[in-house]
Amino acid sequence: MLRSARFLNGFLSGTVCSAVAFYFYNRADFKETSSDGQTKIQTKETYLSEVVTLDLETAKQLKGTDILKYGTPDRGSDARLYYNHVLCYDQAKKIPVWVAELITKSDLTGPANRQHSKFKMDPTLDEFFSSHNKDFLGSGWSRGHMAPAGNNKFSQQAMDETFYLTNIVPQDISNNAGFWNKLEIYVRDLTNRFSEVRVISGPLTLPTVKEGSKQFVNYEVIGNNSVTVPTHLFKVVTAENPQQPDSPIAVGAFIVPNQPIQGSAQLTQYQVKLEDLEKTAGVYFLPRLPPSKRVDLCSVDSCQLISQEALELYFIGRKLENAKTVERVDSVWKDLERRHLIPDDYLIDLYKKKRESLSTEP
């Protein structure tokens, strides 16, 4: 449904007010299931009914003047829809607020190839508020996907859309290729044990500088468009098997510093309580999922990232597959030996076959 409904962008932005009321209503709804008292619920519902009826027309009549004569100040759509992701974009910071995906196993295989994709401005975003490729080039920061290209192997169009700069944040390149890459691989691997995996990813600018008891937010901006360099990145992961009735929803929240991270680091080091992330991000990430239905992801699954050695062996496998000369194959293999990596039988076989085909073919 969402995947072919890009035209709904305009529709959504036109109904933001009712969407807000809708979320309020649902939050009040499951407060009921928590330990909150009845009085508080009534108060919230009373407040809600006022919010719902106070539309712009009513407000205009009460006030007698048209405050918003020249339009409602526009900070952009709450949800921009693409073939395989949904995002909220921050027109001030020039990076997304959050990017949501649903990943199933079938998404992870197919003909799409990132070599055919290019980073470019989102054609559905006003260029006035967009980051540009020039802002990143030479800045020292890489262009990091929030919705990863690798989650869209099933469709070149879906993959191409993840290269829109609305989905990109300035990211430390070592973090991007290393720890963050491992996290993305782990999330993909969840589809082997859960039929539906949902991920919400995004940037944070957290207070880092302290003088005495005072806290300050301090972050770099790059390029002519002053694109925000986030201090941290977050992921909220939900994993479930909805075909099993009444099965719990596994939920994990993680905050990762936007800097190089040691190869031996564990994912659980960066796990946080979802509520803590929500408070600092200013976002309810799962407003329709009652806390009573949640279980800790890292309690029902391993949250074990692949090892640094396994990751580097994987890189070497990809390089061997892409090699176009015998010299390149030998160079890659020599690098493996120099780093004392232990190839498995598959990799050894790949090396032999690749070397043979390249030395006889041309």
Place this chain on the structure above:
DNA sequence: CGGCTTTACCGA
């Protein structure tokens, strides 16, 4: 898988 840099090429 995640990226960047270099080279080749082309039209103004």
Place this chain on the structure above:
DNA sequence: TCGGTAAAGCCG
């Protein structure tokens, strides 16, 4: 000759 794009090559 410059600036932009595409393809190839490289690295973690």
